[in-house]
Amino acid sequence: MTSALMPTYARAAQSFARGEGAWLIDRDGRRFLDFAAGIAVCALGHAHPRLVEALTEQAGRLWHCSNLFEVPEQEAVAARLVAASFADVVFFGNSGAEANECAIKLARRHHAMAGRPERWRILAFEGSFHGRTLGTLAAAGNPKNLLGFGPPVSGFDQVAFGDLAAAAARIGPETAAILVEPIQGDGGIRVPPPGYLQGLRDLADRHGILLMFDEIQTGIGRTGRMFAYQQAGVVPDVMALAKGLGGGFPVGACLATARAAAGMTAGSHASTFGGNLLAMSVAAAVLDTVGTTDFLAEVERRGARLAAGLDELVARHGAVFEARRGTGLMQGLRCRGDQPGMVARLRAHGLIVAPAQDNVIRLLPPLIVGPAEIDAALAMLDRAAATG
Numbered sequence: 504m505t506s507a508l509m510p511t512y513a514r515a516a517q518s519f520a521r522g523e524g525a526w527l528i529d530r531d532g533r534r535f536l537d538f539a540a541g542i543a544v545c546a547l548g549h550a551h552p553r554l555v556e557a558l559t560e561q562a563g564r565l566w567h568c569s570n571l572f573e574v575p576e577q578e579a580v581a582a583r584l585v586a587a588s589f590a591d592v593v594f595f596g597n598s599g600a601e602a603n604e605c606a607i608k609l610a611r612r613h614h615a616m617a618g619r620p621e622r623w624r625i626l627a628f629e630g631s632f633h634g635r636t637l638g639t640l641a642a643a644g645n646p647k648n649l650l651g652f653g654p655p656v657s658g659f660d661q662v663a664f665g666d667l668a669a670a671a672a673r674i675g676p677e678t679a680a681i682l683v684e685p686i687q688g689d690g691g692i693r694v695p696p697p698g699y700l701q702g703l704r705d706l707a708d709r710h711g712i713l714l715m716f717d718e719i720q721t722g723i724g725r726t727g728r729m730f731a732y733q734q735a736g737v738v739p740d741v742m743a744l745a746k747g748l749g750g751g752f753p754v755g756a757c758l759a760t761a762r763a764a765a766g767m768t769a770g771s772h773a774s775t776f777g778g779n780l781l782a783m784s785v786a787a788a789v790l791d792t793v794g795t796t797d798f799l800a801e802v803e804r805r806g807a808r809l810a811a812g813l814d815e816l817v818a819r820h821g822a823v824f825e826a827r828r829g830t831g832l833m834q835g836l837r838c839r840g841d842q843p844g845m846v847a848r849l850r851a852h853g854l855i856v857a858p859a860q861d862n863v864i865r866l867l868p869p870l871i872v873g874p875a876e877i878d879a880a881l882a883m884l885d886r887a888a889a890t891g
């Protein structure tokens with residue numbers, strides 16, 4: 504079939520007409536359990552009444568108003584994020600890549616405006632993913648994603664993820680910040696060794712540089728805590744959010760301490776759509792829902808149920824699945840055989856999952872997923888593994 508879209512995606516021959524909670528329904532009425540959730544985006548599942556109400560209510564009032572004016576709805580969401588985290592200030596963009604771009608610019612500007620313009624390089628990690636802009640591609644340094652786009656943006660150094668000595672050795676007089684995913688998502692749900700993030704915090708403190716967490720995938724309840732940094736007990740200076748924050752509506756945010764963000768003065772950064780009122784209405788409803796102790800405790804319980812079931816699957820189908828890794832409702836299964844084949848086979852059994860690097864399939868259900876739905880997904884995985 505010819506398409507008017509640029510063929511940048513290897514799309515599955517499958518489309519959906521609507522969604523209900525953790526379920527996607529295709530045009531023929533077939534139901535699929537959605538354990539990809541738009542790649543960790545639909546935090547409250549599909550068509551959540553609270554989000555639908557928030558969005559439609561705002562849609563009848565005002566959609567967009569430029570950042571030439573005060574936007575109280577932005578102030579309100581920023582205040583919620585600040586109250587829920589280490590941060591003092593927030594910049595809103597529209598995507599994960601933009602949230603990271605803000606973090607990168609903030610780090611360079613932090614040092615430049617304090618009389619240290621020579622500190623402009625960012626230390627990042629092999630296997631990471633930070634987005635598809637020229638800057639964030641250079642940060643991740645994945646050769647496959649950089650191919651054919653000319654010389655990468657300069658100023659990024661990558662070292663092996665999980666190797667503290669390698670990170671220590673790579674920090675120099677030009678280093679401005681460390682940019683790291685607390686758990687690598689696209690890289691294959693790679694959890695760093697215990698103490699690693701604290702080690703990076705210590706390195707940042709010792710060298711007077713910023714520690715920046717890309718929590719675009721791990722943030723907003725995914726790990727059973729509001730943010731993965733809270734689970735790790737390591738507080739960054741800067742944090743990028745997107746994905747779950749809008750529950751499916753495009754929004755990104757860069758959070759920072761006032762000290763880290765000191766260089767971000769008027770005129771230093773901007774976004775036409777950033778902090779759009781529709782996005783803010785949904786983000787406020789997401790934060791109100793996810794940000795309660797009860798909700799997060801439930802995510803933790805559901806995550807433990809999923810993890811235990813996956814561990815059983817790995818034990819039963821050792822020839823198909825090599826290992827489980829992850830935390831909360833951010834789980835990965837490393838496949839021994841053909842991972843794309845497994846993703847397709849699972850879909851045939853009625854389960855949607857997301858592929859990742861390192862031969863891993865990601866299980867990222869909406870945070871509202873119920874225990875019966877987790878059990879149903881595990882049964883589908885069991886059948887798909889048993890049928891080869």
Ligand SMILES: *Cc1c(COP(=O)(O)O)cnc(C)c1O
Pocket residue numbers: 597598599600601603632633634635684688689717718719720721745746
């Ligand atoms: C998805 C993702 C991004 C990029 O987000 P976009 O909205 O696609 O730009 C960046 N970092 C991490 C960790 C992600 O998971």
